[in-house]
Amino acid sequence: MVDDTATLKRVVSINVPKTGGLQLSYTIVVNGVKHDVDAEGDTPLLWVLRDILNMTGTKFGCGIGLCGACTVHANGSAVRSCQLPLEDTVNMRITTIEGIGETAIGKQVQERWLTLDVPQCGYCQGGQIMSATALLTRTPRPKDKDIDAGMAGNICRCGCYSRIRAAIKQLGEAQTA
Numbered sequence: 001m002v003d004d005t006a007t008l009k010r011v012v013s014i015n016v017p018k019t020g021g022l023q024l025s026y027t028i029v030v031n032g033v034k035h036d037v038d039a040e041g042d043t044p045l046l047w048v049l050r051d052i053l054n055m056t057g058t059k060f061g062c063g064i065g066l067c068g069a070c071t072v073h074a075n076g077s078a079v080r081s082c083q084l085p086l087e088d089t090v091n092m093r094i095t096t097i098e099g100i101g102e103t104a105i106g107k108q109v110q111e112r113w114l115t116l117d118v119p120q121c122g123y124c125q126g127g128q129i130m131s132a133t134a135l136l137t138r139t140p141r142p143k144d145k146d147i148d149a150g151m152a153g154n155i156c157r158c159g160c161y162s163r164i165r166a167a168i169k170q171l172g173e174a175q176t177a
């Protein structure tokens, strides 16, 4: 796990792509691994993850920050990757659904999701797990209002909300046992 991303420096080489637009190279850290990415700075992280780094676990839903399917962690906080420009991620520690199981709480969340058979179609579930993990990391024993706030904006068109809430509550109760 890389723990000092502040030392990473933005690469200054400038390429002029065939389209004539200005393209920069950025070094970002995803799931503890450095990646050199050639893309324009305002490219949303979601596009970088899926189309350049081939990490397709993070899903495209709305593209405008309203559904939560694209949720990742930036320095441990849940963020919508469709709204996060590549140039802003250079000194961040990015974690995706592919890497969250390497964290203690992320692993517990994934296991509880399986135990309670939370997903239906599964499309939203990467984002749900990322938000739940951020919530439980920040608030180990969340009350209903904490769950409401922490999971707000993570939409599930299959309506799995009651199982999602039950899984989070069980994880919280396990902290007090």
Ligand code: FES
Residues within 6 Å of the ligand: 059, 060, 061, 062, 063, 064, 065, 066, 067, 068, 069, 070, 071, 080, 081, 082, 083
């Ligand atoms: S795709 Fe990012 S919030 Fe919907």
Ligand code: FES
Residues within 6 Å of the ligand: 119, 120, 121, 122, 123, 124, 125, 155, 156, 157, 158, 159, 160
């Ligand atoms: S499980 Fe289908 S959208 Fe949530």
